[in-house]
Amino acid sequence: MADTWSIGKHTFTSRLLVGTGKFPDFPTMQRAHLASGAEVVTVAVRRLDLAAKGEASLLEWIPKHMTLLPNTAACFTAGEAIRTARLGRELGMGDLVKLEVIGDPRTLFPDVVGLVEAARVLVKEGFTVLPYTNDDPVTARRLEDAGCAAIMPLGAPIGSGLGIRNPYNLRIIMEAASVPVLVDAGVGTASDAAIALELGAVAVLMNSAIAGARDPVMMAAAMRDAVTAGRQAFLAGRIPMKLHAAASSPMSGLIGS
Amino acid sequence: MAIQVRLNGELRELPDGLTVETLLTHLGVKATRVAVEVNETVVTKDRYVAHRLGAGDSIELVAFVGGG
Numbered sequence: 001m002a003d004t005w006s007i008g009k010h011t012f013t014s015r016l017l018v019g020t021g022k023f024p025d026f027p028t029m030q031r032a033h034l035a036s037g038a039e040v041v042t043v044a045v046r047r048l049d050l051a052a053k054g055e056a057s058l059l060e061w062i063p064k065h066m067t068l069l070p071n072t073a074a075c076f077t078a079g080e081a082i083r084t085a086r087l088g089r090e091l092g093m094g095d096l097v098k099l100e101v102i103g104d105p106r107t108l109f110p111d112v113v114g115l116v117e118a119a120r121v122l123v124k125e126g127f128t129v130l131p132y133t134n135d136d137p138v139t140a141r142r143l144e145d146a147g148c149a150a151i152m153p154l155g156a157p158i159g160s161g162l163g164i165r166n167p168y169n170l171r172i173i174m175e176a177a178s179v180p181v182l183v184d185a186g187v188g189t190a191s192d193a194a195i196a197l198e199l200g201a202v203a204v205l206m207n208s209a210i211a212g213a214r215d216p217v218m219m220a221a222a223m224r225d226a227v228t229a230g231r232q233a234f235l236a237g238r239i240p241m242k243l244h245a246a247a248s249s250p251m252s253g254l255i256g257s
Numbered sequence: 258m259a260i261q262v263r264l265n266g267e268l269r270e271l272p273d274g275l276t277v278e279t280l281l282t283h284l285g286v287k288a289t290r291v292a293v294e295v296n297e298t299v300v301t302k303d304r305y306v307a308h309r310l311g312a313g314d315s316i317e318l319v320a321f322v323g324g325g
Contacts, residue, residue, distance in 0.1 A: 019325030020323040022325075042325055043321040044321065044324025045320075046322045047317065048286065048291055058320075058321050058322060086294075090293075090299050206325070207325025
């Protein structure tokens with residue numbers, strides 16, 4: 001049986017979700033997206049630049065088989081996030097939204113109070129809500145209670161590349177959640193993505209780690225492989241950690257004994 | 258006759274009697290690429306022809322851009 005995962009009415013095979021920000025150019029972004037094997041791609045909603053007519057549209061560079069996940073990035077209140085989500089749905093014609101309500105410009109940590117408030121409203125309006133949240137198990141529970149289709153705790157601050165800073169909290173969130181848990185933000189390199197999946201995350205979402213790499217296309221391929229490896233290691237079941245050695249070769253039958 | 262509206266945050270004079278549909282034509286914007294909000298409520302594509310703009314309206318025209 002294929003190893004798939006589902007969110008709302010959507011089912012995916014790839015466990016890597018990618019972004020569209022900060023790429024050096026659209027052709028590089030497109031090649032990176034194809035190399036990543038990702039099926040879901042995030043986009044932001046912004047005011048149209050009325051002076052720049054005929055500008056190349058982002059959408060023309062996103063492979064057609066990919067599902068759009070509009071975000072509410074840079075919204076600092078529940079109200080702004082709700083309006084942005086509605087506009088994103090109108091633009092993308094889909095029900096998915098990556099819900100962000102930011103509480104602090106320096107760390108981009110979520111305002112979890114506003115997040116839960118916005119989630120409640122959007123769930124009622126029929127959105128499939130994927131909230132970007134802190135690595136806090138209690139907030140995760142509140143979001144699930146609000147009807148979110150997934151929980152997306154951060155590994156580290158957005159764009160920081162610091163990796164998975166609190167694997168224990170992520171494990172606690174995953175243990176308690178009955179909706180998919182995706183690690184969103186903080187990934188810096190392939191091993192970080194592998195760790196997220198090894199911990200039991202259903203998938204991992206990243207933008208900067210790929211877009212900002214010296215070779216975004218090669219990094220996208222590395223992330224694809226890391227996510228596959230991490231998932232397989234999770235399913236295979238790792239050995240327990242021990243303080244002392246446990247020999248792999250027989251200790252008896254040695255010559256000269 | 259002209260009316261004053263706020264378009265993407267900026268005060269702007271528009272000809273009176275525009276609908277969302279004719280506003281997009283007036284601005285040279287392709288309807289397939291944008292979403293429209295008037296006074297904090299989304300105007301869906303099926304209402305572009307019927308939705309008349311009035312003085313003092315606050316209009317947002319948005320599109321998808323790169324983001325994570």
